[in-house]
Amino acid sequence: MDDLLDPALFKALSDPTRAQLWACLVKCARPCSVSEVAECCEVDFSVVSRHLATLEGAGLLESRKDGRTVFYSVQHGTVCRLFRALARAVSDCCPASSSGKNTCCER
Amino acid sequence: MDDLLDPALFKALSDPTRAQLWACLVKCARPCSVSEVAECCEVDFSVVSRHLATLEGAGLLESRKDGRTVFYSVQHGTVCRLFRALARAVSDCCPASSSGKNTCCER
DNA sequence: CGTATATTTGCATGGTGGTACAAGTAAGCA
DNA sequence: TGCTTACTTGTACCACCATGCAAATATACG
Numbered sequence: 001m002d003d004l005l006d007p008a009l010f011k012a013l014s015d016p017t018r019a020q021l022w023a024c025l026v027k028c029a030r031p032c033s034v035s036e037v038a039e040c041c042e043v044d045f046s047v048v049s050r051h052l053a054t055l056e057g058a059g060l061l062e063s064r065k066d067g068r069t070v071f072y073s074v075q076h077g078t079v080c081r082l083f084r085a086l087a088r089a090v091s092d093c094c095p096a097s098s099s100g101k102n103t104c105c106e107r
Numbered sequence: 108m109d110d111l112l113d114p115a116l117f118k119a120l121s122d123p124t125r126a127q128l129w130a131c132l133v134k135c136a137r138p139c140s141v142s143e144v145a146e147c148c149e150v151d152f153s154v155v156s157r158h159l160a161t162l163e164g165a166g167l168l169e170s171r172k173d174g175r176t177v178f179y180s181v182q183h184g185t186v187c188r189l190f191r192a193l194a195r196a197v198s199d200c201c202p203a204s205s206s207g208k209n210t211c212c213e214r
Numbered sequence: 215c216g217t218a219t220a221t222t223t224g225c226a227t228g229g230t231g232g233t234a235c236a237a238g239t240a241a242g243c244a
Numbered sequence: 245t246g247c248t249t250a251c252t253t254g255t256a257c258c259a260c261c262a263t264g265c266a267a268a269t270a271t272a273c274g
Contacts (some may be wrong), residue, residue: 001130001133001134001140002127002130005120005126005129005130006152007120007122007123007126010117010118010119010120010121010126011117011118012117013112013114013117013120014117015114015231015232016114017232017233018232019114019117020109020123020176022112023108023109023112026108026138026196026197026200027108027200028214029200029201029202030202033250033251034250034251034252035249035250035251043232043233043234044233044234044235045166045233045250045251046233046235046236046251046252046253047232047233049250049251049252049253050232050252050253051232052235053252062132067134067240067241067242067250068240068242068249068250068251069241069249069250069251070250070252071253074197074201075198076197076198076201076202076203079194079197080194080198080201083190083191083193083194083197083214084191084194086190087186087194088222089133090133090181090183090186090187090190091183091187093133093134093136093181093183094136094183094187095136095183096136096183101215111260122261124263125253125262140220140221141220141221141222142219142220142221150262150263150264151263151264151265152220152221153221153222153223153263153264153265154262154263154264156220156221156222156223157223157255157262157263158262159220160222172221174220174270174271174272175219175220175221175270175271175272176219176220176221176271177220177221177222
C-alpha cells in the first residue's frame with residue numbers, strides 16, 4: 001500500500017495545468033512534441049517544458065529525442081498497472097472483504 | 108478523462124504526511140478517531156486534524172461525529188471506482204487498444 | 215457550575231512551487 | 245559560418261502550504 005502511494009506521482013497530477021497537459025497526451029494516444037502539447041495550454045512554453053519533465057520524472061511520461069524535437073508519450077502500461085494496483089489494495093483493505101464475501105468495490 | 112483527474116484529490120495525496128495518514132486509515136480498515144490516527148505520525152495533533160479534513164474534502168475520507176470524538180473512515184467504494192476508472196480511461200486511450208486487439212494494459 | 219478530554223481554528227513562519235521572461239544550448243539548414 | 249527552430253535553464257516574483265504553538269470550541273462527567 002505505502003509503496004503505491006508515491007507522493008511524487010500524486011504531486012505531479014496535483015497541479016491543474018500539469019494534469020491538463022497529461023490528459024492531453026493521454027487522449028492524443030501518440031507521442032507528441034513539446035510544441036504540440038503546448039498548444040492545448042495557455043501557459044508559457046518554458047512552463048510546458050518544465051511540466052512535461054516533471055511528469056516524466058514521476059513515471060507518467062517517457063520521452064524520446066529525435067533531432068531537435070522531443071517526443072513525450074504516456075507510460076500506458078505503468079500507469080494502468082499502478083491505478084489498478086491501488087484499486088486492489090484499497091479493495092483488499094475494505095471491511096467487507098474480510099467477511100470472505102465480495103468486497104464493497106465492484107470488480 | 109478530465110473529470111477523473113481531479114487536482115484536489117491528487118493534491119491531497121501529494122503530501123507525504125497526508126499520504127501516510129491515509130494509508131494508515133486504509134490499512135486500519137475501520138473508523139478511527141483523530142487521536143488514533145495521530146499516533147502513526149510524528150507531527151502535531153493539530154496538523155493531523157487539518158490533514159484529515161483535507162482528505163475528507165477531497166473525497167478520500169468520510170467522518171462521523173460521536174460525542175466529542177470524530178471518526179474518520181476511508182471511502183472504499185468511491186476510491187476503488189475512481190482508480191479503476193482511471194486505469195480504464197488510460198487503457199482505452201492506449202494506442203494498442205485502437206487496433207481492435209487487447210490493450211497494452213492487462214486487465 | 216467547574217474540570218477534563220477531543221478536536222478545531224487563529225496565527226506566525228519557513229519553505230516550496232508555479233509562472234513569465236530572458237538567456238542559453240542543441241540541431242538542422244543554407 | 246551564420247540563421248532558424250526546438251527546447252531547456254537561470255532568475256525573480258508571488259502565492260500557497262505544511263508546521264507548531266496557543267487559544268477557542270464542544271462535549272462529557274462530577
